[in-house]
Each structure stands twice: as C-alpha cells, then as structure tokens.
Amino acid sequence: MIRNPVLSGFHADPSFCRVGEDYYIATSTFEWFPGVLIYHSRDLVNWRLVAKPLDRPGLLDMRGNPDSCGIWAPCLSHDGEAFWLVYTDVKRLDGSFKDAHNYITRCETVDGEWSDPWYVSSHGFDPSLFHDEDGTKYYMVLQWNHRGPGTGGNPANASFDGILLQEWSPETGLTGEMTRIYDGTDRGLTEGPHIFKRNGWYYLTVAEGGTGYDHAVTMARSRDIRGPYEDHPDKHLISAAGSDGPIQRTGHGQYVETHWGDHYHTFLMGRPMPGPDGTGRFCPLGRETGMEKVVWRDDWLWLEQGGMVPRVEVPAPTDAEAPAPAPTETDFKGGLPGEFQWLRTPEPDRIFRTGPEGLTLIGRESFGSWFEQALVARRQQHFTYTAETEVRFEPTTYQQAAGLTTYYNRHKFHALVLTEEPDVGRALVLFSCPGDWPDARMEMVGEPIPVGDGPVELNVEVDHARQQFHWRQGGDWQAAGPELDASVISDEGGRGEHGSFTGAFVGMIAMDVSGMAAEATFPRFAYRPG
Template sequence: MQMIQNPILKGFNPDPSICRVGEDYYIATSTFEWYPGVQIFHSKDLVNWSLIKRPLDRASQLDMRGNPDSCGIWAPCLSHADGQFWLVYTDVKRLDGSFKDAHNYIVTAPSIEGPWSEPIYANSSGFDPSLFHDDDGRKWFINMKWNHRSDAKWAHKANPAFDGILCQEFDPKVGKLVGEIANIFAGSDLGLTEAPHLFKRDEYYYLTTAEGGTGYQHAVTLARSKSINGPYELHPNKHVMTAVQNPESPIQRVGHGQIVDTPTGETYHTFLCGRPLELNSAAKKRNCPLGRETGIAKCEWRDDGWLYLANGKMVPDIEEIAPFYVKGTAKNKTISYAFANELPIDFQWLRTPEPDRIFTMTGNALRLIGRESIGSWFEQSLVARRQEHLRFHATTTIEFEPKDYQENAGLLAYYNRHKFHFLTLTHDPEIGRCLSILSCSGDWPECRLSYPLDQDIALDGQKEVELGLIIEADLLQFYWRTSDDWQAIGPKLDAAVLSDEGGRGEHASFTGNFVGLAAFDLSGRAATADFKSFTYDPQCAAITTGEN
C-alpha cells in the first residue's frame, strides 16, 4: 500500500490551495516577502511533489519593496475553469497596528507555466481571497473582511478584527467585481475566521475556513448552505481538523486548507501545519523553525452529508493512504548546487522585482551585489532556500575581497530582519580581511546586532574560503576552512529563535527559516562577492572536522 508522508511540502509552504486538472494536481502556497511570488507544486499521485513555477515574477504583478516582514503574498487561491488557470492573491502592505492595507488581484494563464497575465485588481477589504466557479458559469470572489475598529460593539467577540466572509460576483468580461457585497459567514465562536474556499456538492455549497489564528489554536471549520449567500450551518463537530486536543501529535497548528477530489471520487483536504522542536519544552515555546508546512489528509463523506477525516479523529496522521499505488522517490537527498547560468528554482530573494540589481550569474558563480543592510525592507542582496529539515548541514565557497568593515558577504540562516545568524567575510581596520558573525535574536523592537565571536578571525591571503553551518534542532554551529579540515567558529547559537514563535512570539511573524547567501555594502559602492557552490545536506555528512 502506497502511503503519503506528511508534511508533503516541507519547510515554509503555508496556506495550501489545491486543484486538480485531469490527472494532474497542483498546490499553490504563500511566499510572503520572498520573490518571485507564489510557489506552485505539481503531482500525479498526491505523494511525490515538485516545484514547477513561481508565476508572480515581474514588477507589474508584484513589487514588495518596503513591505514589512511577514507581509507580501498571503494565501493564494489556484483554480482551473474555462480552459485556463486562475490565481487569486493578496499583497499585504502592513502587519502591525490596526490596519492591514491588503490588496487583492487576479491573474490567469493558459497553462501552469504561463504566460501569466497582467493582474486584475479586485478589492482591498480583507485578505485570503479565493475564486469560486459555480456550475452555472458565474464566478464568485470570496475574502475575509478586516475591521480596524477594535472598539466596535458589533464586532466578533473572540477577535473584532475579523469581520466575517464576504462574497461578491466577479465578471470576467468587464474584469471587475460587480453586484452586491454579501457577508455570508460570521464564523464560529473560535473567531479569527479567514481563508475561505467554496465548493459545491449535490444541493449544498460548502464553505471551508481557517479559524483560531495560525498558531497552536488553528483549526479547519466547515459550514454549508443551499444558497451561496447563506445562511450557513456549522459542521456537527464545528471543526473538521485541529490539533488543539492532541498536544502529543508531531503535527501541530493544523488549519487552512482546501478540498480536492480524485478522478475516482475519493476526497482529500490539504492543511497547514507546524512541526515543533520540543513538544514539552517551555523554554523553547514549542518553536517551529520550519515554519508552516503543507500536509494532506484523506477524508470521507458520511450519511449526514458532512465531511470527516477518514481516520475518525480531528488531527491528521503523519501517514495517509494514497489514492493508488505509485513508485516512490528518494527522500532527504543531499543537493549540491553549482551556480551556472540560471539561479536554481529552490532559491528566492527578498521583495524586489529587479533581481539584476542584487545578483547576477557569471557562468561559474552566483555574484551578489552588496546593497542595503541585512535588515532592509527595500533592496537586500540575499538569496536563499528553505530549511526543510530539523537537522542539516549547508556549505558554500566564497570569493570576496572586502576593503572596509561596511562590506560584508557570507553564509546565513535567516528568518527575518530581526531573527538571523550570519557568518560574514569582512574587513577589520586592524587585522584586515577576516571572518565575523552577526546575530539578531528577536530583540524587538530594537533589532540590535550581537557579535558572538570574541575575536574576528584573520584570513591570511586565502582567495577562496569555504563556509558551513550545522543546525541540530535548536542549535546552530558555524564552520569554515581553507584546507582539508573544517573548524568551528564561534559558540553554538540559538536556532530555535529562527521560527514563528521566536522573538515576539506566536502571530507576530509567520514564515519560516531559510539558509543561504547574503552581501551588503553600506558605503554604497556595491562591492561584489562570488559564491561558487552551495550544498544543502539533510544526511548531515557535508561537514567533517579533524576531531571526528
């Protein structure tokens, strides 16, 4: 029997929207401030998934320069109708405070590879939009409504900022929303109702939503109505999925997903989840450095016309039964990237639609162009890939000749501008070219750097330097070498802080940790650093020291 291993999309891949076209399955996930926007994965069997496209790849579709951390692309919705793909997405411009400034758009494409159209603006009343294609040909745009009036007496008691689910018709001929706006669902008493997806079965419209926030109280709530505008009755259990009552489960923070049917009529439901480092450690606050990942659960329709998990529980299993037998693929492979003419698809950068200003491919190296600081929200030379495993090694080879301490380049583990560890090659006025470490451990709001090295390490003329790191659950150790043996550099650092729960804690940020390469030049002279290779190694064999 072939089994699905959850999570199916490891590392930071939240808010999964799934659709099927024939025998092909596609999942779109949020990318937040990382560019290009939206990750789209493909599978033939719900077991093996591959990243095939990031469709929002030009300034006219997406420009996130100035977007705060954890803003940008929230909760895309991918669908297929009328012979084309439809992608709905939000670009959120503000996180903290009473306002969100969330703008919703629609793009289309004849195939998943594109070309993807110029965006159609929809609305800005709230985030997590989706598009429902009814069987009579009409299309309905659904999103949560954001309420900035926290003092409102009419607001939801559990969380006044979330003011129900809106529904309005979208007319593709005129390219805009038309008709009356209906608030179709107020949510359950759990509140924080978002991520609406509509589907139809027999005589009912079913509305699946996420509730309880994206942390440990998260849940999938289901409701139904015979009219698209309601009223909607709640599922007998209120929630279809949640891990709230199962703190021992390795899968936590379960919520936010969408239903898909197989060609043979079986039903599955995607979900967002997190895998905590230590289930019972108060010190670590159950941190999830891999961020919010994507899983999928087998479901069943019962005689009462409601959907339930097939395992008879509320929390999904680590292993789910696949719809049919398929040949599995090798997992946890070491990946070695030789930077040639194109940036490998696993890598992204931050915010800017003008990547040629922050990096180029030389043919045998990834050349980063030093721009603004590691904490910038505008033009940051940082290229990285997701951390997908709780234990892994990463290495790179760098060639860089800094002339001043304002010039830095190196290897880093990066969650956001106030949660990162950066092994950097720089220049010290007294010792010359050297290695240093810059860390920021979530000390909001100051975001002050710390310098874990007691003394920077001078480099005596070596042109190329290899940099490495090992993350073992909640600890990070940097390494370096210019010859055969790796040498540890600096103390073991806190890797648990590189998580949603690190720093200010749950709901203050909600992306995931990346590992990659960065450069900055605070002088404005745009010093360049060449990275010849990069290795991501979940088998933990890449770094061997002379002590081993």
C-alpha cells in the first residue's frame, strides 16, 4: 500500500513527473536553502531525496526574503531529452504586492548541475511548463492583482486574477499571444496550474480555496489549449473540506499515468491535531505530500474510491513496502546530510562548515534575521520525537549564544542556548517566541541555568502539542525550564492557517550580534522518532 503522506513533514506543492519507469516529486522549500527538494521512486511507495537543484547564487539568493517567501510551487517536467524546472522566488508576503520572479532551469540528469536560469516573468507565482506533442513549450502562471476587491476576474478573491498562458522557448523567451485561460470556480484563490493532454483534450488542474481547510484540486478541460475550459462535473477532484478525517487541507498536486497503466495524483495535505488544552487544531508537520489513485470515466478523472477525500492507505502498483521509521544520527564528518537545510543565503561558508570536529556554526545575525542566520536544521517528520546534540562553545557576552531549537520562523520558535549571562556567568537560557509579528516578542523563559566549563549536552522531547528541553554535563538529564507549547511551531501558530506556509524544524542555532563571529561546534546530532 501507499501510505499517506508519502513525504512526511514540510513537503508542499508536489509536482509529479514520470520519466520511463522512474518517478519524481519536486516540492516547495520557501526560505530554506538549497531551493526545491526532488525525490525519486520506482514503486510510488519508497521515496529517496536525490537532488536540491537551486544550490548556488546564480540560481537563487533569498537574503532579505521574509518568512514564508522564497521558493513557491516549483514545476518539474521532462521533454524527452532533459528535465526542466520552473520556480518562483517570492520577495514579499504581506500587503497588496508579492514581487514574485519566475525562472526556468534545465538539466539532462535530475541530480546534475542545473543550468543558469532563464528569467521569464513576474506576473505572479506558481509557474508551470507544459511540453506539447509538437514540441511547443507553454508557460503558465497565476496573474497577481494588487488593485483590490471588485477588480479581478474571480469575485471570490480579486488578488488571484486568473491563469495566464504563453509560448516560451529558451532561444526567444515568451512569444506570441498571452491568454488568460482560466479564472477558476466560485471557491476562488485559483493558483498552481498544470496542464496535461489525453485523447485530444487539454486538462487543466489548479489549486483553489487557499492553503487551509477549504483547499482543493480543481479540474477543467478544453479541446484548445487556450480554452475555453469547462469545469469538472464536481468542479473539484480532491478536497477534504467539511470532512473530519485525519487527512485535511488537500490540494495542489499533479497527475501522472504510470508505466503499469494506473493513474495517480499527488496533493498537499495536513494532519491536524488538538492544541495543548485539547481544543483547536494545528499542523506541526506543515503541508505534506500525499498521493491518491484516480480513474478515468467519461473523459474525466475521479478518485478511485469515489468522493473527493483521499485515503490514508492507497493501493500501490507493486507489492513494495515502506520501511518503519528509524532514528538518524550524524557526526557531520562526511559533510551535511541531505535532510538538513539552512536559511536564505547561498553562501553557506559564512555560517557553517563541517569537518573532523563536527558541525561548526559561525555566529552571525540574530535568531530573527532575514539575511544571514546560522541555523542548520531538519524537518520534524513525526508527532513525537527526541532530538539530541552537544554544544562546545565559549561565549564572552550575552550577545553570543548557541544551542538547540525547535523552529518554524523568526516569530515561532523555542531555543535552549548556551550564553554568558550577566551576574551568572556561563549559563543555559531558554528563549521562546510564541507567535507571528506584530503580536510576539522573544522572551526569556524561567531563570538562567549556570553550567560548568566544557561541552554541554542538550535534547528536546516533543510529544504532539507539548515539548520539554533537557540538559546534562556528565550526569543525568535535567529539565531545562518548563514544558512548552509545541503547537506554536506550526502552520496555524500565531496568525493562523494562512499566515505562514512551511513547517516545524529542529536543529542547531548560533548567533553573535556583537559582530565577532564567535564559533560553536556540534560534534553530533540525533533525531529519534517516538
């Protein structure tokens, strides 16, 4: 069986691509660097990370990008000769504008060196590339409307002003007529376009309803790629809106016909749980990637089991089995493992290095910086887990700090750090920032904990909506501060379900706001599912 999610933890906006008997999923990475994660499978059950293509300044530089900006909804495709990746670098989140710049890069092998990008346009976000049978490449993108209510093509939300289509080639760029091919349904917030062709029909799928609990995959078709497009009899192919199952927030995916003759569609999804008081719902793992089996009937796609709500377990095309969750440990001597990322900067040498001693973070700007922050972390992929590390650090001022953090963005994090505290000396301090701007401010939780010279071991235990930091120096683990609210570190924390779009991370952080670039070394890191 395929068990949803197929990619757990923050893996949003899954673009689905088949090349022969090989299958690929590309997902959004937002402000995390390198940009875009590409996974590979040959059975649709087991997926392995094979590429992080946007890995150098010429392809991506997100310094200064606000939280939840950066790489939105990439599209991965193959034209028979090479892979093509279309992506957006979003430079603004709040307000009337998005400042979304769209690029295309190419590579003959998915794990090779991707070409310097072609800039395409800045009409909006969620670009896509369709390769027609005659070799023509069509570029699609959402048109963003900054003018306000009553001015767009879809009255449900004026800002999302239809899907644009135009021919594109690497030699000539955008050419010919630009056509607004689809305004969307009454659910609105129409984005994430993908086109495929079958039996003379051009099928358009889009995401609608926003990224929260009304999210949906909407389908339409036309005999002409430029439209007009007629909506699916049910309008939406996938949506969990109004349901109460474990899979929610379903939308934004892509269709593939397999070499076995079956048909599948990816989608993003969330798995909500109650908050620490037993009420509300939050998704600490962010928007994950799911997959459903679909069937053709009357030249329309439908979920195999009927309805619109995806299943947790889906029939797979083979008898492959996914391995059970296993702990991961690293000493960083072989470099940075693939599951780790950092924030924004394409110059990682300024914020960390790996070597015989482990991972060394070079303290730069504050925990809340949008430019150069020394934070190396991995996704939370389980509702319960323990993360453990050791820090070797000799701070000389409270402006220098290094330690372990559970992190969503600059206004949603908890961190246990080693620092130099006035009138205390070398100490562990617990910091917390419990919500989005402008409602939150980083606070010191509890009293500083004096520690002796030498390395300090740190861990954090997360259990659904609760988490607890611990520390030790040669003895037993001791609690560091009180139990904390883990539901803060989620999509819904702070401003709510449409306020931020990534997921919870756990990792190592350092800062030196004195500008002296103090270094902290972490000889090991372990992540153990509960």
